Amino acid sequence: MEKYSQFRDRGSGISPFLPIPIEERSILLLPFYLFLFVIRVPILIGLSLSYLLFLQWLPIGSLGKKAILWCILGTPGIWWIDLQIDGVRRGSLGTKANKPKLPFPGTVIASSYTSPIDCLYLAAIFDPIFTVSYPNTRSVRRVGLFEAMLHALSYPRDTPPSNARLTTVADLIRDNPDASILVFPECTTTNGRGILPFSTSLLSVGPETKIFPINLRYTPADITTPVPGTWLSFLWNLCSKPTHCIRVRIAEGVYNSAPKSQNTYDTNYFDELDKRETRQRNGATNGDISHNGESSVSKEEKQLLDQIGEALARLGRVKRVNLGVKDKQQFVATWSKNRRIW
Template sequence: MEKYSQFRDRGSGIAPFFPVLSQPAGLYMPVHIFLFLIKLPLLITISTTYFLFLQWFPLGSLLKKAILWLILGIPGIWWIDLQIDGVKKGSLAKKHEGRVPEPGNVIASSFTSPIDSLYLAAIFDPIFTVSYPHTRQVQYISLFGAIFRALSKPREYPPKGAKMTDLRTLVAEHPTRVIVVFPECTTTNGKGIMPFSPSLLTAPPQTKIFPISLRYSPPDVTTPIPGLYWAFFWNLLSQPTHCIRVRIAEVVYNTSKPSDTTAEKKEKYLSNFMDTLGEDSATTSSTDTLTSLNDQTAEVNADERRVLDKVGEALARLGRVKRVGLTLRDKLAFVEAWSKRR
C-alpha cells in the first residue's frame, strides 16, 4: 500500500478510499457459502419485485417501509444501535420531540455503503439527492439511484442534462418529506470525513439539519471502491448478521449569510456569456460553461464555512473519526490508480 501513500491524509495518515478487508472465513467457509447461496435468490427476488413493480403502486408509506425492512432483514441486518445527542437510552419516546428528523427537515448523512440509503428509506421515507463539490445545487434521485450511486464511479460535475435544483426549492415543494443530502459527494470506508459540498448552504435558515452517522459491523460492507458489486454482495450475504450503529447529532441551522460577491460574479458571468454567444470567437462548450459557472457559485465565505464545519465536526464526532483534506478529485485519481493495479 506504500505506492498509494499520496492518498493518505497528510495530517492524520487516514486513508478513506482503501477497501476494508474481510476477516478470513477459515473453517467456516462452507457455512458462508451456504448462507450466500440461500440469501442471494431471496434478495434478488424481493428487491426486483419491489423496485420494478411494487414501488409504483399506491401501497402507502407503512407497507413500503415494511418491504424495505424485509430487504434489510434478508442479509441479517437485525441489530440497530441508535443513539441521539441529548437523549438517554430508553427515554427516546419521552424526549423525542425535535431530536429526530421529521417532514420538512434535512438529513446530512455519512456516505459509506448502499445500505445507507436503504436504511434511511426504511425509517424516514425521504427524498434523496446527489451533491457535487463545485455547485450548491443538488440532483433529485430515486432510492434505487441512491443505492446504485454508492457502487458507481463518483462524478465531479453533474451529468449533461441533469435536472438540478436546491434544498430551498425541495423543502418548499415537498413539505411532507425529509430531504437526504450526502455532502461528502462520494463514498468512503468510514474512517474519515471528506470536505463538504456547499449544497447544504441552500437550506432555508429555519430548516433543521440533522447530521447522521451510519457505521457497520463488520465494516467490510462499505464500498469506497466503485464497481465491486460481487465483493459487496459476498460480504453482505455470507455473514450471519450485521449491525448498524446510528448516531444522530443535535440540530444545525443554516445561519450563514451569502456574500454579494458570489451573486455578482454569477450575474456578470452570465451577462458576458450571453453577449458573446453569437460571436464566432465564442467557442466555449456548454460543459466548460457549466463548469465555470458552478465553480463560481460554489465559493463560500467565512460565515458559510462555519456552518459546513459545524456539520462536518458533528459527523466526525459521531463516527469517532477525523476530518480529512482529501477531495473527490483525489478519490477519482485513487480509483484510476487502483484500477490499473487490478
C-alpha cells in the first residue's frame, strides 16, 4: 500500500479511503455463503424496486413505509442495532423528558457517511428529507432515498451538476416543517476510520434549529463503500454473511449560534477576491475551512463545524482528518489505474 501513502492523514496516519479488507472465512462454509447470497440478492432487489416504483407512492403512511424499509434492512441480515444517545440512560428513552434528545421534525441530522445502508437505516428510523452537500457551497441538492444511496457509490464531486436545483437547509426546514433534514457534511463516503472536513452547508441553519450529530458504524466493517462503483463487492459482503450489526451513536443537539454572514450584495466583490487570493498564497492550514468549503467562514461558524466534527469523531471513536473530496478524487484515479472498480 506504499502507493497510497500520500492519501494518509499526515497527523494521524489514517487512510479514510482505502476499502476495509474482507474478513477471512472458512472455505468449508463457502457453499453456505453462496446460498445466502443467491437467496437474498433477488429478494433484496425485488423489495427495493417495489418500494421505489410503487409502494413509496401509495397512501400507506409513514409507519407503513418504515415497515417496508425494515424488511429491506432485514433481508441481508441487519438485525442487531446498538443504539446509544448522549445523556440518556439505557431503558429510559421512552420517557417524555428524553424525547427531545432524538431528532424530530424541524431539526437537522448531521450524519457520518460510509455506506448506502446509512441512508436506508436513517430513513427507516427518522424518515428525513435527504440532501447532497458539496464542499464549495452552502447550498444543497435535495434527493430521494435511493438517489442518496446511489450517491454513496458514485464518483465524488466537488461541484454540483450544472443542471442541479440547489437550495439551502434553512429553506428546506421552512418549507417542510413536518420532517427532519438529513445532511452528510463530509460530502463523500469514507471507510469509517476518520471524519473528513465539512462542507459549509450546515451554516445556513438558523439559530432556533437543533442539529443532531449521528455516527453509524458496522460490524463487520467491510460493507462500507469508500471506493465508488464497487456494487458487486458491496452486495457480496452485505448478503453473504448471516448477520450485521449497526452501532448508532447520537449526540446532544447543538444550535448555530454564529451570527449570519454578511449579505453578498453588501460586500465588495474585489475586497472578497483580494482576501481569497491572500488565503491561497498563504496556503490552507489544517483547520482552514477553505480547504473544503467556502473561504468566507467566520470564526464563530468555524467553531460550529468544529463542534459537530468533534462530536462525530467522538461518537465514532475516530479522529478528524485533513483529506477532502479532491483528495478522494485523486485517490480514486490512482486506485483505478491498477484495479477495475466499475
